[in-house]
Amino acid sequence: MMETGFDVVLALMLLGVGGWSIIARNMMTAVIIFIAYGLLLSLAWVRLHAVDVSLTEAAIGSGATGLLMVIAAHKVAGDSQRVVRLSRGFHVLAAVFATLVAIGIASLAFVLPGAPVSLAAPVLERLPESGLGNPVAGVLFVYRSFDTLLEKVVLLLALIGVWALARDQDWGGVPGLRLFQHPHSVLMLLARTLPPIGFVFAIYMTWAGADVPGGAFQGGTVLAAMWILVMVAGVRRVPRVSSPLLRLAIVAGPLVFLAIGFLGFVAPGVFLAYPDGLAKPLIVVMEVALTLSIAVILGLLIAGPPRAKDSA
Amino acid sequence: MIPLQAIAETGTTPGGALLVLGIVMPAVALVALIGLGGRAARMIVAAALLFQLYVAVRVALLVAGSATPLAYVVGGFQPPLGITLRADGVSALMMVVSAVIFLGAASFAWKDFAQARGQPEARLSLIFWSALLAMASALNLLFTSTDLFNLYVGLELLTFAAIPVVAIKGGAETLRAALRYLLFAVFGSMLYLFGIVLIYGAYGTLAISAIAAQVQPNAATLAAAGFVTVGLLAKTALFPFHLWLPPAHAGAPAAGSAVLSALVVKGSLFLLMRLWFDTFPSLREPADMQLLAFLGALAVIIGSVTALRQPRLKLLVAYSTVAQIGYMFFVFTLVPKTAGDIVASAAWTGAWLQVVAHAFAKAGMFLAAGLVAEVLGHDRIRDLGGLSARAPLVVLTFAISGLSLMGLPPSGGFSAKFMLLAAALAEGHWVWATVIIAGGVLAGAYVFAVLARMMAAPTKAAELASIGRTRQLIALGLASVSVLMGLMPLHPIAFFEIGRFP
Numbered sequence: 001m002m003e004t005g006f007d008v009v010l011a012l013m014l015l016g017v018g019g020w021s022i023i024a025r026n027m028m029t030a031v032i033i034f035i036a037y038g039l040l041l042s043l044a045w046v047r048l049h050a051v052d053v054s055l056t057e058a059a060i061g062s063g064a065t066g067l068l069m070v071i072a073a074h075k076v077a078g079d080s081q082r083v084v085r086l087s088r089g090f091h092v093l094a095a096v097f098a099t100l101v102a103i104g105i106a107s108l109a110f111v112l113p114g115a116p117v118s119l120a121a122p123v124l125e126r127l128p129e130s131g132l133g134n135p136v137a138g139v140l141f142v143y144r145s146f147d148t149l150l151e152k153v154v155l156l157l158a159l160i161g162v163w164a165l166a167r168d169q170d171w172g173g174v175p176g177l178r179l180f181q182h183p184h185s186v187l188m189l190l191a192r193t194l195p196p197i198g199f200v201f202a203i204y205m206t207w208a209g210a211d212v213p214g215g216a217f218q219g220g221t222v223l224a225a226m227w228i229l230v231m232v233a234g235v236r237r238v239p240r241v242s243s244p245l246l247r248l249a250i251v252a253g254p255l256v257f258l259a260i261g262f263l264g265f266v267a268p269g270v271f272l273a274y275p276d277g278l279a280k281p282l283i284v285v286m287e288v289a290l291t292l293s294i295a296v297i298l299g300l301l302i303a304g305p306p307r308a309k310d311s312a
Numbered sequence: 313m314i315p316l317q318a319i320a321e322t323g324t325t326p327g328g329a330l331l332v333l334g335i336v337m338p339a340v341a342l343v344a345l346i347g348l349g350g351r352a353a354r355m356i357v358a359a360a361l362l363f364q365l366y367v368a369v370r371v372a373l374l375v376a377g378s379a380t381p382l383a384y385v386v387g388g389f390q391p392p393l394g395i396t397l398r399a400d401g402v403s404a405l406m407m408v409v410s411a412v413i414f415l416g417a418a419s420f421a422w423k424d425f426a427q428a429r430g431q432p433e434a435r436l437s438l439i440f441w442s443a444l445l446a447m448a449s450a451l452n453l454l455f456t457s458t459d460l461f462n463l464y465v466g467l468e469l470l471t472f473a474a475i476p477v478v479a480i481k482g483g484a485e486t487l488r489a490a491l492r493y494l495l496f497a498v499f500g501s502m503l504y505l506f507g508i509v510l511i512y513g514a515y516g517t518l519a520i521s522a523i524a525a526q527v528q529p530n531a532a533t534l535a536a537a538g539f540v541t542v543g544l545l546a547k548t549a550l551f552p553f554h555l556w557l558p559p560a561h562a563g564a565p566a567a568g569s570a571v572l573s574a575l576v577v578k579g580s581l582f583l584l585m586r587l588w589f590d591t592f593p594s595l596r597e598p599a600d601m602q603l604l605a606f607l608g609a610l611a612v613i614i615g616s617v618t619a620l621r622q623p624r625l626k627l628l629v630a631y632s633t634v635a636q637i638g639y640m641f642f643v644f645t646l647v648p649k650t651a652g653d654i655v656a657s658a659a660w661t662g663a664w665l666q667v668v669a670h671a672f673a674k675a676g677m678f679l680a681a682g683l684v685a686e687v688l689g690h691d692r693i694r695d696l697g698g699l700s701a702r703a704p705l706v707v708l709t710f711a712i713s714g715l716s717l718m719g720l721p722p723s724g725g726f727s728a729k730f731m732l733l734a735a736a737l738a739e740g741h742w743v744w745a746t747v748i749i750a751g752g753v754l755a756g757a758y759v760f761a762v763l764a765r766m767m768a769a770p771t772k773a774a775e776l777a778s779i780g781r782t783r784q785l786i787a788l789g790l791a792s793v794s795v796l797m798g799l800m801p802l803h804p805i806a807f808f809e810i811g812r813f814p
């Protein structure tokens with residue numbers, strides 16, 4: 001009864017906060033509400049027993065995406081002349097379309113065959129072979145590691161896409177992250193005290209991901225947040241995009257992943273298969289390298305393309 | 313649910329590892345390129361693309377030699393838990409076509425995206441070559457994967473590789489084109505993803521052969537097929553989802569436009585054919601397929617008419633892509649649900665010839681358009697006069713690419729359109745037959761309008777830049793392939809039928 005009550009309240013809050021972010025007049029307000037909406041959504045995922053999804057929603061859906069939107073809203077607000085105001089009719093049309101889509105999706109949930117068909121049973125059945133305890137990690141790094149490998153390549157291309165927006169003369173310079181360097185600000189205090197805690201937390205999340213919810217993506221996001229904090233506060237310099245060390249950190253994850261994939265050709269003879277008994281140690285090595293790369297890439301995606309060298 | 317053993321189809325075949333290499337080696341090269349920096353880019357790309365061609369040719373020879381598809385079970389886990397790669401005749405065909413066009417485009421771009429000796433890394437070099445490698449990897453994945461989610465990853469990789477190429481020149485106009493492309497493509501991705509979520513919910517598997525074995529025409533499946541189809545149409549730029557294509561393809565550098573128009577739009581089209589012919593063959597109701605063919609017909613007519621009205625050459629060539637894609641959608645209605653007769657085979661062969669002939673003709677034509685813009689410093693069709701005297705090879709390239717687009721013999725475009733036309737008439741689809749002929753006439757109009765301008769006397773004595781002979785020959789070479797394809801007998805090609813799911 002208690003739980004049902006919680007679910008009803010959560011569902012109502014989701015609808016309310018979602019609606020609020022749509023009708024908010026000010027763009028920055030809408031973005032902040034959207035971030036809150038993402039956090040509520042991650043609670044909903046916990047209630048659905050999808051803790052891995054919940055962590056990802058909080059870290060990526062709400063955190064990293066929210067931060068990108070804050071930056072975008074800030075840039076647009078500073079350039080109000082170029083903001084295109086859409087007509088009222090367009091808003092109504094969009095609302096009608098979105099409502100129809102929502103109704104369509106909701107009704108499809110009812111047309112799916114009665115008993116949910118799922119691969120959960122076979123996934124769990126063969127999980128012990130790999131030595132992992134978290135079935136989500138099993139899907140990501142054992143059964144469908146090919147998807148995960150290619151997704152990491154997509155992440156590299158996302159960074160290439162952001163970097164493509166730089167001007168030629170600015171190339172090789174420092175990303176145009178806005179800095180707030182005030183020696184006595186709260187930000188400075190946080191930038192000096194939070195990172196050690198965040199660092200330990202990120203390592204824990206990555207390490208624990210093999211057996212309980214967590215993993216490279218969630219750990220990497222926490223690490224990225226810490227990195228951005230110290231860069232924005234000016235505790236650490238923003239690196240140049242052409243820095244060899246930075247490049248190494250970017251490709252470390254995909255590189256180790258590919259190497260372990262090719263190792264499979266040698267033993268046991270299949271690409272992306274693990275040698276007997278070595279599955280878990282190899283996956284942990286891979287996750288550590290991926291955590292580093294994900295953290296650096298997310299940080300660079302938020303930092304944006306390199307800007308004119310003098311403004312850095 | 314079907315027991316696992318029943319779903320597991322063929323295991324890894326000899327030579328199956330080539331399929332992994334075709335996808336993974338460009339990714340290895342990409343990682344090396346970003347890690348080592350743009351200065352090593354061209355050498356890495358050259359090695360990767362040559363290897364790509366080797367892999368593609370080996371795959372094609374193995375498929376042709378054994379007349380059976382190649383397969384590889386990645387990680388050793390059979391579907392439904394794992395992912396299987398599989399190359400049938402059309403996969404092998406497209407792998408070879410894409411390897412050749414990538415090599416052509418890369419050689420054309422060799423000087424433009426060079427890196428000055430002793431200078432720091434240049435932005436153009438890093439971005440362009442990275443995107444090219446990622447596109448090569450993504451296309452091979454789309455041509456060979458048999459898992460609907462793995463194919464989604466391929467679509468994403470292809471999209472995120474194509475957009476930087478559109479945005480690479482900078483400037484408000486290209487950025488707007490890139491953003492519009494991004495919005496269409498992400499809309500398409502979301503619909504596709506939503507569709508396959510429904511499919512997984514209904515069948516508990518993402519493997520194409522397992523879905524095909526148990527597919528039912530229930531509401532969830534039909535909705536899923538609809539979502540996935542509309543999503544892929546948005547990415548393939550079929551009318552009315554074509555609005556993003558012309559500014560995007562016209563705004564990219566010439567070598568980029570060539571790859572985008574010749575290959576990238578074919579990636580999502582390939583997946584659409586996988587879907588309707590291999591995943592849901594039993595759902596292919598004539599009325600729904602007529603709708604796809606109808607949109608194709610509108611694309612042919614409206615794309616061609618709009619091409620005729622373009623003031624700029626690159627935009628004209630881009631609108632011609634919108635039109636030529638339309639022809640490929642006749643395959644959905646011309647190959648009936650119960651395939652097997654000669655007419656269906658002719659339509660199947662015709663559609664694939666159209667895909668390949670258009671790829672080579674359009675690659676050649678975009679490269680030629682790029683050279684025109686370089687010689688004259690602009691690409692206004694009105695002021696093309698005098699070009700035939702100053703750059704005859706470029707005009708020749710444009711003309712023979714045009715031959716294939718119009719469908720005049722001898723050319724691959726002729727063979728393709730002739731076989732589609734023959735199938736349409738044999739099955740009594742006189743509407744589609746009329747559109748195929750009308751499209752050829754309209755293509756003739758826009759190609760000749762440009763050629764006439766190129767042959768005309770110079771409008772004003774303009775300063776002409778010089779262009780290297782090598783790049784002219786590369787463009788001519790690619791265009792010539794589309795013409796040489798016309799020398800093949802007009803006959804259904806057995807290679808295209810190898811390994812089609814029953």
